[in-house]
Amino acid sequence: MTKTMNEPSKRRLRALQIGPDKRARGGIASLLHAMGEGATAFENMGVELQFASTTRPSGSGVLHKAMAFLHALCRVGGALVKSEVDVVHIHAALKGSLFRKTLIAWICILFGARYVFQIHNGGFFDRYPKMVGPGRFFVRVALRRAEYVIVLSNYMRERALKECFVSADRCAIVYNGIADPVHGRSPIEGEHAGAVRIIFLGLISEAKGVPTLLDAVEILRGRVGEFTLTVYGAGDILAFEKVLTSRRLNKVVTYGGWIGGEEKISVFSSADIFVLPSRSEGFSVAVLEAMAHGLPIISTSIPGVLDAVRNNIEALLVAPGDAVALAVAIRKLIDNQDVRIRLGVAARRRYLEYFTLEKMAAELYRIYASCV
Numbered sequence: 001m002t003k004t005m006n007e008p009s010k011r012r013l014r015a016l017q018i019g020p021d022k023r024a025r026g027g028i029a030s031l032l033h034a035m036g037e038g039a040t041a042f043e044n045m046g047v048e049l050q051f052a053s054t055t056r057p058s059g060s061g062v063l064h065k066a067m068a069f070l071h072a073l074c075r076v077g078g079a080l081v082k083s084e085v086d087v088v089h090i091h092a093a094l095k096g097s098l099f100r101k102t103l104i105a106w107i108c109i110l111f112g113a114r115y116v117f118q119i120h121n122g123g124f125f126d127r128y129p130k131m132v133g134p135g136r137f138f139v140r141v142a143l144r145r146a147e148y149v150i151v152l153s154n155y156m157r158e159r160a161l162k163e164c165f166v167s168a169d170r171c172a173i174v175y176n177g178i179a180d181p182v183h184g185r186s187p188i189e190g191e192h193a194g195a196v197r198i199i200f201l202g203l204i205s206e207a208k209g210v211p212t213l214l215d216a217v218e219i220l221r222g223r224v225g226e227f228t229l230t231v232y233g234a235g236d237i238l239a240f241e242k243v244l245t246s247r248r249l250n251k252v253v254t255y256g257g258w259i260g261g262e263e264k265i266s267v268f269s270s271a272d273i274f275v276l277p278s279r280s281e282g283f284s285v286a287v288l289e290a291m292a293h294g295l296p297i298i299s300t301s302i303p304g305v306l307d308a309v310r311n312n313i314e315a316l317l318v319a320p321g322d323a324v325a326l327a328v329a330i331r332k333l334i335d336n337q338d339v340r341i342r343l344g345v346a347a348r349r350r351y352l353e354y355f356t357l358e359k360m361a362a363e364l365y366r367i368y369a370s371c372v
Contacts, residue, residue: 013368014048016079018072018104019091021053025234025258026203028091028120030285031176033260038179038357045358045365050085052076054100069100076104080111087147087368088115094127098139105142114371117143118150118174122282122304125159140165147371150174152283155303172367175307176283177360180352181265181292196227196334199271201259201286202278204235209277209300215323216277216330217249224252227334229275232256232267268293272340273333279320281305291351296343298329308355314347 020026022033035042035049042049052075056068079085088108092101101117108115128136143149143165150172151157160171202208210231217229229252231240237255244250259267268274274290274297281287281304288308290297297315299305309315316332318325333340 012046012048014050014085015368016050016052016085016088018052018054018088020055021057024055024057027285028093034178034357041357041361045361047365047368076107080113087371088113090115090117092119093121094124102139102142109145114147116148116150116367117146120282122156123280125163148172148367153304153307174360174363175355176285176288177355177357178288178292179357196272198227198229198273198275199267200275201232202276204231204233204240207279209279209320212277212321212323212326214249216326217253218247219323219327220330229253230256232259234258271295277326278302283307288355291347294344294348296333296340297347314343314350
């Protein structure tokens, strides 16, 4: 964190979290779900969490989504009028999410309420200059009037300061944190006999590197039988499965659907390697989940990922879009169980040191306390 803050007195703070429905799909929803499930960690720090959802889970109709946003607006307005919250924490991504959250920020401005604005998508800083004038103005004001702008990585903070969104003393890095899902299980226990099990979790898209991943699997076609890859997540599933069939990869690559809760814990616990060859990340919750489970990680050397893991210490990192390098990294971990165990042990150790829910709760408490 950058701003120098006085050590806050341990007063109880009420923080209203503004974001998607905790049951929705995506990184912000996963984070808010983790915060809700781990509310005790915040209560122990002196933070009472409240939530207002601006959208409904995927699959809801347009009317239901619009009603959810109107309900969120009323919830925020009512809470501010009745002085039911001390600080509003706005979680924003891109496109519709940014529009909705900017409007919430302006409501806070009109009420004279204290709020923090968290940017979750690293692509924001490339999109912002392309916005039309009025939209850029409203976003800029929303950011500059926030008590703090929270970002997820050093790169994002550098971009925020460069674009003059906010002064250095009001721009804080708060890493995502998740509750420990395994309670001390050793990564060694995650090793299984037979084919090495590789998993991918995320949006099935080019941005998450899925085409590159399939290219890498094709390069490794001669190793069929030595490993399996299961892809979990949302996206254009029909198109994805057609690609698998047309490229004859469906014998080694399967689609596992969208998973959560105990099913997700089971999937991580039964896997040997986690792979996420993204082209862009804010700060991947899926990478944190892999770290917490003590899995060796293969990912890309991009901002966000580099804040979470280090090359050849907790992960093997390759350039985004480089299918050959990705195949080499996968082959290395398939062939070497000792390396898998070493990376997995280091990844879990780093998770426990920096990325637990308790760590995040402590950071957010300090920010909230300095706002009031």
